[in-house]
Amino acid sequence: xxxxxxxxxxxxxxxxxxxxxxxxxxxxxxxxxxxxxxxxxxxxxxxxxxxxxxxxxxxxxxxxxxxxxxxxxxxxxxxxxxxxxxxxxxxxxxxxxxxxxxxxxxxxxxxxxxxxxxxxxxxxxxxxxxxxxxxxxxxxxxxxxxxxxxxxxxxxxxxxxxxxxxxxxxxxxxxxxxxxxxxxxxxxxxxxxxxxxxxxxxxxxxxxxxxxxxxxxxxxxxxxxxxxxxxxxxxxxxxxxxxxxxxxxxxxxxxxxxxxxxxxxxxxxxx
Amino acid sequence: xxxxxxxxxxxxxxxxxxxxxxxxxxxxxxxxxxxxxxxxxxxxxxxxxxxxxxxxxxxxxxxxxxxxxxxxxxxxxxxxxxxxxxxxxxxxxxxxxxxxxxxxxxxxxxxxxxxxxxxxxxxxxxxxxxxxxxxxxxxxxxxxxxxxxxxxxxxxxxxxxxxxxxxxxxxxxxxxxxxxxxxxxxxxxxxxxxxxxxxxxxxxxxxxxxxxxxxxxxxxxxxxxxxxxxxxxxxxxxxxxxxxxxxxxxxxxxxxxxxxxxxxxxxxxxxxxxxxx
Numbered sequence: 001x002x003x004x005x006x007x008x009x010x011x012x013x014x015x016x017x018x019x020x021x022x023x024x025x026x027x028x029x030x031x032x033x034x035x036x037x038x039x040x041x042x043x044x045x046x047x048x049x050x051x052x053x054x055x056x057x058x059x060x061x062x063x064x065x066x067x068x069x070x071x072x073x074x075x076x077x078x079x080x081x082x083x084x085x086x087x088x089x090x091x092x093x094x095x096x097x098x099x100x101x102x103x104x105x106x107x108x109x110x111x112x113x114x115x116x117x118x119x120x121x122x123x124x125x126x127x128x129x130x131x132x133x134x135x136x137x138x139x140x141x142x143x144x145x146x147x148x149x150x151x152x153x154x155x156x157x158x159x160x161x162x163x164x165x166x167x168x169x170x171x172x173x174x175x176x177x178x179x180x181x182x183x184x185x186x187x188x189x190x191x192x193x194x195x196x197x198x199x200x201x202x203x204x205x206x207x208x209x210x211x212x213x214x215x216x217x218x219x220x221x222x223x224x225x226x227x228x229x230x231x232x233x234x235x236x237x238x239x240x241x242x243x244x245x246x247x248x249x250x251x252x253x254x255x256x257x258x259x260x261x262x263x264x265x266x267x268x269x270x271x
Numbered sequence: 272x273x274x275x276x277x278x279x280x281x282x283x284x285x286x287x288x289x290x291x292x293x294x295x296x297x298x299x300x301x302x303x304x305x306x307x308x309x310x311x312x313x314x315x316x317x318x319x320x321x322x323x324x325x326x327x328x329x330x331x332x333x334x335x336x337x338x339x340x341x342x343x344x345x346x347x348x349x350x351x352x353x354x355x356x357x358x359x360x361x362x363x364x365x366x367x368x369x370x371x372x373x374x375x376x377x378x379x380x381x382x383x384x385x386x387x388x389x390x391x392x393x394x395x396x397x398x399x400x401x402x403x404x405x406x407x408x409x410x411x412x413x414x415x416x417x418x419x420x421x422x423x424x425x426x427x428x429x430x431x432x433x434x435x436x437x438x439x440x441x442x443x444x445x446x447x448x449x450x451x452x453x454x455x456x457x458x459x460x461x462x463x464x465x466x467x468x469x470x471x472x473x474x475x476x477x478x479x480x481x482x483x484x485x486x487x488x489x490x491x492x493x494x495x496x497x498x499x500x501x502x503x504x505x506x507x508x509x510x511x512x513x514x515x516x517x518x519x520x521x522x523x524x525x526x527x528x529x530x531x532x533x534x535x536x537x538x539x540x541x542x543x544x545x546x547x548x
Contacts, residue, residue: 073445092451099449105442109464109541122460123451151541171450 019082020175020207021047021070026079027232028065039065041232042079047209049174052201054210054218054225056264062233063211067177070209071099083175091175095123095130098168098206100178104160106152106167112139113148116166131172138166141200158189165197175207182217191249194220198247215268219260220247227267237267331511339511340518347500347519354497355523357413357485361420362477362527369425370470373432377462378454387433394426399487406491416488416496423484424477431473435466468542471535478527482520497523 028040040062047053055063068074069081072088083091091097106115116135119125125132139148142162152160161181168176182190194217201208212218218225222241229236241260243251251257313333319325320332327335340347372390376383402419409415439461447457489498497520504513 068445071445071449073448092449095451097449099446101442101446103440103442105440105446107443107461107464109539118460119450122447122456123453125450153541 019046020049020051020084021045021209022080022082023066023070024080026066026069026081027077028062028069028074029077038232040069041234043233043235045226045235045238047207049207050205052198052208052210052221052223054212054222055228056212056215056218056225056268057228057233057236058230058268059213061228061230063228064179065233066228067179067209067211070175071097071177093123095119095125095128095171096174098171098173098176100161100164100168100176100181102180102183104152104157104164106160106163108152111149111151112144112155112163115152115163116170119167119171125171133170133172135166135170138169139163141169142166143196156189158185158193161185161193162196165200169200169204173206175209176201178208178210180211180213183212183214190214190217195249197221198245202246215261215264216252216257218264219243219257220249220252225260225264227264239263239267328508328510331514335511336514336518339509339515343512343515347497347515350495350497350500350516351519351523353413353416353493353495354482354485354489354520357416357488357496358420358481358523358527360413360417361422361484362424362481364417365421365424365481366428366474366477368421369428369473370432373429373436373466376433377436377458383433390426390429394430398423398484402488402491406488411492411494415491416485416493419488420481420484423480427476427480428470428473431469432466435469436462438469439465468539471531471539474531475528475535478531479524482524482527486520 023043023045026040026043027038030037030039043062043066045066055066057063065074069076070083070088072092081088084094084096088097106112107118110118113135116138120132120135136148139145142165144159144162144166147155147159150159152163155163165181182193185193197208198221200206208221210218210221219241225239225241227236227239228234239260243256243260317332317334320330331339372386376387398419401422402415405415405418405422409418436458443461444457447461452460485496486498486501489496490502493499497516500516501513504510504516
């Protein structure tokens with residue numbers, strides 16, 4: 001028998017925006033020879049389904065650590081993290097998470113296509129009955145049609161990162177975690193990949209959590225930018241970027257873009 | 272975007288041709304230059320022997336060595352055979368054991384911490400000192416020679432395989448965890464393939480080393496093999512034959528190395544430049 005108050009509570013939960021990632025009062029401490037290091041000190045953050053959010057901050061502010069807690073690569077020391085309503089481990093095992101690493105992390109002995117296929121070959125993917133994208137189509141989506149049989153050493157840095165994005169998407173996750181994916185690229189490549197990433201995001205409706213230390217990149221891509229302060233990492237402020245999508249590179253020349261970038265720079269300066 | 276990428280590739284095609292040409296030119300250089308060097312050294316050697324009138328039993332001229340090779344080719348081949356068998360058997364056994372032990376170490380940190388330091392210490396014992404002991408234990412047949420060749424092949428491969436299994440890109444390991452890959456999948460799809468360049472680096476060292484092991488074992492007690500020829504030629508002052516035997520062993524080692532290097536080239540196609548070490 002469900003009482004009226006329980007029903008009301010139920011309705012309220014349904015009405016609340018579906019939280020893809022909910023982080024409350026998260027702390028992470030590492031034990032090293034030099035003693036205990038506090039990487040994150042009480043971070044709370046909520047990411048709605050389909051949102052594009054960037055984590056921006058100087059190195060050492062724990063933004064990569066935060067991403068890795070969500071991916072179940074690092075356990076939280078304190079606080080709670082839920083991903084799609086469960087602990088991160090559940091989301092990881094359900095293959096709801098795609099992760100794009102800083103250095104592409106392709107297996108050098110596999111061709112581009114075979115690298116994209118890797119997630120379908122491990123972790124009992126076949127037994128889970130999940131939908132899977134066609135690796136060939138994903139390579140086409142990231143603009144690498146014709147490079148299926150190329151080895152990573154034959155690809156440029158930008159192309160390698162495209163392959164790794166395709167790999168992250170092949171198991172059709174609902175959340176894409178990206179750890180400074182374009183940090184090692186030159187500005188031209190980076191701009192190009194930013195545009196492509198937005199195109200993919202708009203097409204797939206993914207929730208994206210994007211770590212960067214580039215202010216223009218954060219402004220160009222995101223709906224919200226989470227500015228973090230270092231030692232221990234905390235959320236300093238969440239800045240909404242009210243630029244309409246689809247965004248083109250030309251918005252970078254507009255006044256609104258400049259205002260947002262200036263605001264973020266100020267916030268980072270106070271950090 | 273796809274169009275852009277393709278035009279990039281098209282544009283880089285003549286560049287690739289140029290690079291290939293350049294590489295071919297360099298490869299000719301890597302053969303021709305050392306060959307000229309070797310011929311030069313042989314010529315100087317020949318001249319010095321003639322000018323200084325060095326006695327043949329001390330240092331023979333290259334021509335004398337060549338004559339010894341031609342005159343004794345049958346005996347050299349007959350004695351190269353047992354040495355080859357011993358080397359190859361030792362190579363196979365030593366490397367298989369090393370790979371097996373490295374696999375065990377990957378799966379058990381405790382076993383690695385217990386036995387790996389011991390292996391490293393054992394490695395420092397000179398093979399020449401162990402050889403008599405093994406002959407004492409295993410008798411006069413093939414067994415002690417194979418054991419020594421195996422022992423000498425074992426350590427470089429063990430050390431390299433432990434490194435190869437261990438030195439996996441940390442991001443690749445994180446990737447496998449995000450994909451919920453099992454330990455077995457991480458081993459087969461990541462560590463094993465990652466170790467292959469390390470394995471071939473060790474195998475190339477082992478090709479020369481196992482022949483040394485077999486020859487040293489033959490010195491101590493044997494009635495056939497290149498090691499026996501070395502001892503006999505030395506005691507009978509047949510120095511040209513000694514040099515001819517050395518040359519035969521060297522050719523064996525080169526062929527062996529060449530075969531392993533060829534297999535490496537066919538298997539390890541992803542390395543951008545040189546293999547590690």
